Amino acid sequence: MNLLPPNTQNKAFNPTPLSNHLMKIKSYLLLPIVLLAFACQSNAKKKTITEESKKAVPEGVTFNKETLKRMGASGDNWCLTWTADGSQIVSMCDGNWLDQKNYASQIHNHLYRIKGGPENFEREDLPNYPEFSGKEGSWFGYGIVSVNGKVYSAASETPGPSWSGPFTGVKLLKSTDNGHSWSRVDREGNELALKAMDSMRNVVNEQEMFSLKEHGIPHQTQEAYPFSFFDFVQNGKDNSTAKDEYVYIYSPEGAKAHQLTLARVPHDKIGIRSEWQYFTKYDQNKEPQWSNKITDRGYVHTFPEKSSKDHYFGWYSWLPSVVWNDGLGLYIMVNGGTYGGYGMSNSDEDYYHSWMHTETGSLGFWYSENAYGPWTQFHYSEYWTVDDPNNRTYQPKLSPKWISEDGKKMILI
Numbered sequence: 001m002n003l004l005p006p007n008t009q010n011k012a013f014n015p016t017p018l019s020n021h022l023m024k025i026k027s028y029l030l031l032p033i034v035l036l037a038f039a040c041q042s043n044a045k046k047k048t049i050t051e052e053s054k055k056a057v058p059e060g061v062t063f064n065k066e067t068l069k070r071m072g073a074s075g076d077n078w079c080l081t082w083t084a085d086g087s088q089i090v091s092m093c094d095g096n097w098l099d100q101k102n103y104a105s106q107i108h109n110h111l112y113r114i115k116g117g118p119e120n121f122e123r124e125d126l127p128n129y130p131e132f133s134g135k136e137g138s139w140f141g142y143g144i145v146s147v148n149g150k151v152y153s154a155a156s157e158t159p160g161p162s163w164s165g166p167f168t169g170v171k172l173l174k175s176t177d178n179g180h181s182w183s184r185v186d187r188e189g190n191e192l193a194l195k196a197m198d199s200m201r202n203v204v205n206e207q208e209m210f211s212l213k214e215h216g217i218p219h220q221t222q223e224a225y226p227f228s229f230f231d232f233v234q235n236g237k238d239n240s241t242a243k244d245e246y247v248y249i250y251s252p253e254g255a256k257a258h259q260l261t262l263a264r265v266p267h268d269k270i271g272i273r274s275e276w277q278y279f280t281k282y283d284q285n286k287e288p289q290w291s292n293k294i295t296d297r298g299y300v301h302t303f304p305e306k307s308s309k310d311h312y313f314g315w316y317s318w319l320p321s322v323v324w325n326d327g328l329g330l331y332i333m334v335n336g337g338t339y340g341g342y343g344m345s346n347s348d349e350d351y352y353h354s355w356m357h358t359e360t361g362s363l364g365f366w367y368s369e370n371a372y373g374p375w376t377q378f379h380y381s382e383y384w385t386v387d388d389p390n391n392r393t394y395q396p397k398l399s400p401k402w403i404s405e406d407g408k409k410m411i412l413i
Contacts, residue, residue: 056328061365061379063412065387073097074106076394078413079231079321080114082401083146084238088114089126089179091141091153094163097123108134108163109141109155111179118402118411126179129153130194130201137202138162139171142319145232147239147247147267151175153182156229157204157212164354166224166254166315169204169212172271184208185271210273215294217255220348224254224315226261226297233331233371234323234400239267241324248371249276250300252318258337259299260318262372264290279372288372301375303337306346307362307382314340314356321397322371327407333366333375334412336384338394357392360385 075095080088089111096106109132113124132139138161143154152174156167172185173194183191184200187210194201206212216223230251235242246264253259262279269275277290278297288300306312317337325332338361341350363384366375385391402411 057330057376058328058332058365058367058378063386068387071097077140077142078395078397079142079144080397080399080401080413081144081146081151081232081234082237083151083178084149085178086237087178088399088401089144089146089151090114091144093140098125106133108132109139111141111144111153113179118399128181128196129179130155130173130182130198131196132201134162137204138164139202140167140229142229143231143249145234145239145247145270146237147270149176149178149238151179152185152232152270154210154230157209165352167228168225169214169228170210170230171201171208172210174271185210187211187273189269189272191271210271217253219255219315219351220346222255222348222352224352226254226294227251227263228254229319230263231319231321234321234398235371236324236326236400241326242267243371246371248322250320250322252315253299254315257313257315257317258303258305260301260303260320261297262288262300264372282374286374300373301366303335303364304362304380304382307339309382311339311344311359312346312350313337313362314351314353316356316394317361319395321413323398323400323403323410324371325403325407325410327403327405328367330367330369330407331371332398332410333368334364334396334398335366336361336363336393336396356394359383360392361394363393363396 075092075097077093079091082088092110092112093108094106097112111126111129113126115122132155138158139155141153141155145152152172155171157169158164159168173182174185175182183193185191186207211227213225216225230249233248245266247267247270249263251261253261263276265276277292278294279300280289280291280296280298283289303318318335320333320335322331322333338356339359340356341353342355342358343350344358360383362382364377364380366377368375384393397413399411
């Protein structure tokens with residue numbers, strides 16, 4: 001069944017010649033929901049893709065806006081993981097997914113559980129997750145991952161009492177009972193149980209934080225910090241399709257957001273900072289090289305720094321969502337940049353400005369055989385909107401669960 005709307009099949013495709021394989025990616029937003037369609041080529045001639053990797057690699061993408069679905073609730077960012085019980089847990093910022101009419105109830109960072117499929121799913125609160133309402137301290141949630149029956153959530157701290165940037169560091173939270181209760185994990189792996197309103201949830205010091213104002217570099221003169229907000233690579237249900245013993249973590253370089261950094265850590269040592277290794281470079285065989293020193297970090301991928309109109313992206317850009325697509329035997333990345341400030345210049349003032357919606361953001365897709373890349377782009381739009389020129393797109397995400405068996409349908413959030 002062709003899920004593309006009439007007369008739109010060629011509008012968003014990569015201009016390279018297309019094969020007879022059409023990969024359709026169905027994308028639903030948890031607020032808006034949209035259908036994607038990928039144009040694919042047989043990978044029989046692509047020697048870089050292993051035999052286990054499937055029949056096709058994507059060459060372009062079309063968005064089926066007939067599938068647009070809005071849930072009538074507020075919130076943003078929407079990082080997801082697929083947990084051991086088959087549900088998904090989603091991290092939401094600046095909203096309340098269950099009480100959207102009450103502005104006073106909006107939360108800077110919270111988690112919800114999703115049960116069911118993309119067309120008809122249920123939402124549940126996770127009431128024991130530490131309350132990050134913004135009334136005391138300012139936290140925003142990004143990376144979340146389910147591994148070996150444990151769920152990890154990374155909350156990033158702002159430098160002020162409300163939305164502002166760049167982030168100063170991360171508080172790492174852990175649940176061993178599928179989100180029903182939570183603990184703080186310090187950088188040595190020590191855990192401290194936290195209830196929803198526990199005063200310790202907002203404490204910021206080196207003992208409580210997984211990272212804090214470490215190894216920054218300047219944009220122009222103002223510094224920003226690496227891995228102060230990040231997301232985990234998603235490997236199917238509860239990390240069950242991982243190719244090796246590592247969990248991979250992506251983060252934009254704070255002061256140069258278009259430069260993508262990468263770390264890895266053994267799946268059973270996520271909460272021990274000294275076990276983290278940082279990508280430094282690819283060798284001549286495109287194999288990644290690693291270092292235990294974050295100061296040795298290199299860049300696994302470089303995104304655009306600005307648009308063709310000389311609009312520069314700000315610090316709140318290029319946090320990727322990477323999921324394993326079993327039907328294609330590939331990792332798929334969605335990512336985008338947000339244009340900085342009102343002037344959208346390369347100045348510190350615009351780069352670090354809390355406003356990033358003068359123009360809608362960019363949107364791109366990449367694929368790789370491995371969680372660590374290298375990455376091949378197959379779609380990029382400098383200014384992307386869902387269904388209205390007044391849309392302002394930022395922080396796109398993919399569901400790790402809502403993927404068709406053949407890999408040709410995925411959900412974009």
